[in-house]
Amino acid sequence: MPSTPAAVSVGIGLRAPHYAPILERRPQLDFLEVHGENFFAAGGRAGAWLERFRAGYALSVHGVGLSLGSMDPLDEAHLARLEALVRRLDPILVSEHLCWSSFGGRHANDLLPLPHSREALDHLVPRIATVQERLRRPILVENIAAYVQPAGEMPEWEFLAEVARRSGCGLLLDVNNLWVNAANHGFDPRACIQAIPASLVGQYHLGGFEAAPAALVDTHGARVSAEVWDLFEATVAHLGARPTLVEWDTNLPGLDVLLDEAQRARAIAAGARRATRQAA
Numbered sequence: 001m002p003s004t005p006a007a008v009s010v011g012i013g014l015r016a017p018h019y020a021p022i023l024e025r026r027p028q029l030d031f032l033e034v035h036g037e038n039f040f041a042a043g044g045r046a047g048a049w050l051e052r053f054r055a056g057y058a059l060s061v062h063g064v065g066l067s068l069g070s071m072d073p074l075d076e077a078h079l080a081r082l083e084a085l086v087r088r089l090d091p092i093l094v095s096e097h098l099c100w101s102s103f104g105g106r107h108a109n110d111l112l113p114l115p116h117s118r119e120a121l122d123h124l125v126p127r128i129a130t131v132q133e134r135l136r137r138p139i140l141v142e143n144i145a146a147y148v149q150p151a152g153e154m155p156e157w158e159f160l161a162e163v164a165r166r167s168g169c170g171l172l173l174d175v176n177n178l179w180v181n182a183a184n185h186g187f188d189p190r191a192c193i194q195a196i197p198a199s200l201v202g203q204y205h206l207g208g209f210e211a212a213p214a215a216l217v218d219t220h221g222a223r224v225s226a227e228v229w230d231l232f233e234a235t236v237a238h239l240g241a242r243p244t245l246v247e248w249d250t251n252l253p254g255l256d257v258l259l260d261e262a263q264r265a266r267a268i269a270a271g272a273r274r275a276t277r278q279a280a
Helices: 016-025 044-056 076-089 118-135 156-167 175-185 189-195 226-239 255-279
Strands: 010-013 031-035 058-062 093-097 100-103 106-112 140-142 170-174 201-206 209-211 216-218 244-246
Touching: 010 058, 010 255, 016 044, 016 255, 044 058, 058 076, 076 118, 093 201, 118 156, 140 156, 140 201, 156 170, 156 189, 170 175, 175 189, 175 201, 175 209, 175 216, 175 226, 189 226, 201 226, 226 255, 244 255
Parallel strands: 010 031, 010 244, 031 058, 058 093, 093 140, 140 170, 170 201, 201 244
Antiparallel strands: 100 106, 209 216
16 A cells, blocks of 8 residues: 555646656655556556656656446456556546446546436445555545535535545545635535534535636636635635645646645645644
């Protein structure tokens, strides 16, 4: 098993335009997050890059295609490739989205919301257990941005917590997604933070959104907004510091912009850590 990452640790998502600058400059980052599906093939140019990064940084693996909530059986080929990648890299964290993205063998190329229902819980829990048994470790599941109000019998935060409790997984709390959903569906994101047990949260994600005429849209294509920074500060003050990842997937800026965002996240997490120690 990998070593447990420090609570005040900050990383960025590893994207191809930043490969060379990161290796040349070796910036102060605690970890790099890779999308697992991009590295399923062992060897090759992508694999060679990854081995170079692995020599200098801790890695985390973030999945986008396992479709945990689908009614299709878990994709055995996909799971086998993920298992091989995790065994090869021994990452500090492994995460996947709490969503569905396939039906009848067809993939939607999107992360689609699940109903917040007991039926959905009963469906998800054994599937997450299967993944964890195959990987021989707990995973983290991430709350997604949803553009329709999910149906169900409980609010999102209760659903997230119950998934984690029953399956033994942890939560990857995407603070930007939480803000987007709160704005789009009219709930208080701080109430969500207050309701989630700190013991279940293993990581945070931060990213940018864009305001469309009808809704906020999670794009990972802009700086973290002032509102999300404020929510992140409230989150770490209540739940505590956790490994934090700055995501940027579209309209990629230069590396310095991501490092600036990462430094701000580090300062907030470190400040919350100091405050907690002083209060104790």
